[in-house]
Amino acid sequence: MVTGVKYLEDCPKEPRIPVYLLVGGCFGIIKLLSSLWRNIQTRRNRDVISDDPDSDGAFSSSTYRTMDALLFVFLFGWHIAGTYWAFNIWTPHFDQLLYEPSNWCDKTVYMFTVYQLCTCYVVMAAFLLVLLVFMCFQKCCCR
Template sequence: MVECEAIPVAIIYIYMGGYYFHDCTQQPLIPVFLIVFGVFVYICARVSDISAKKESHWFSKALTIILFLLLFCWFITGQVWIYSIYPPNYNNPGYNQTTYCHKTLYRYSFSTSILIIVTFLVHLIYIAVCLRNRNRCDSQGTGIEVPV
């Protein structure tokens, strides 16, 4: 279910953080954020896929909630690191210059963070509309269970 979309995203996050691990001395925690975020996304995708099954145990559902809360907190932490150096110094380091951030690494981190925020907001708006118009969302088979 979630696995199809989340696994490739997680792999790209891990790859980008690992490949450019030493290429952002201006904020060296950005590659660490990408690697850990990718690992969290991968684990959350696997656990939520298991807990989505009808016969799953309560423990896997609780673990999914805890993992998503940790993922959310880590995402906020990463945003602080990414936006704290905006705009970064893209120049390659020389002997006189020690702080820079690779252009590809920073732009990837910055653009995907904006994309995640926009996607999250769109989902929140959709859920709010569904809660307001309960009958329409339930009859359209969206898969979202609206509480009564």
Template sequence: MATEGAELKAAEAGAAPPSYVEAKDVAPPPSYDSLFGQLKQAKENSDGNVDFVKTCCGILVGSVACTVCLGIFLAIPIAMIAVGATYLHDCPAERMIPIYLIVAGVFNIVSNILMIIRGKVNKRKEGEEEKKSGAGPEQLINCFLFAWFIAGNVWVYRTYDAWQSSNSMLDNFCDPTLYYFSFWIITSTYIVLGVLLVICLAVCICMCICGKKE
């Protein structure tokens, strides 16, 4: 709109229309209500790259897109609860595997819901209030989930070469659906973490390159 107005004034005055650089300079800045505007403001107010990345993570967590993704991720914990409850007594080789799925599924759902709520609350607050809009319960749950995840690694991976699915009467029997689901839930976590690590490294490299150019 600003560019059209500048061109119209130039036409009325009989002068040549402004150049792209001139038009760009008079264009209004992005609204800080938009995601791009919030990221731009975070870049201007950040004390450094680390602070900028942390602020961006907080903004993205509160964004609608992230909320939708978290809603989709709720399907995985629900599936964990369903599989664990269905095959609760079908893995004498390691009886903690179905229990691991149920407990991890329940606490992951609670953690995701708290994250969504915190993102919505933080979006409506500013300054110190935003920093104090506590993530205490969420942090406790995440600490428990981390410890529970380590325990799940032990239960699942130590059974890898010890279980069989042909004879349910033996003590080393485990339902294949239950075991493979548990195995790939844990293994896929490492795959996702690896991908995120590569992305973070790429972002850091890009930020360093852009910083040198500036």
């Protein structure tokens, strides 16, 4: 989010890249704080809520689940859009050119975006790999 704000005007080749960082950071923080708030409230009210195991009070309400799902879908789509925007201008000019003043992107904002996107894809791939290994282990060993 901070990088997006700091370099908001420093990528005329693809001006949506700093906006991608800014908006993604804001909505990511909202999702993180929402999840954190829900976990704190659930732990705090665990003993207060009735003995019904399906009851989680207001913290499992359809409104919260809908908001959480919408935030996830938005962030997922925003991540795909950011991937397209960043890799569509692969290795732009990092310095402003005299004869093409709009054909550049600041190296810091561009490389930060590329590293952030690549890190997200590596983490997702590692998660899927671990999940696949656990599924294979369960299928092979639990027969």
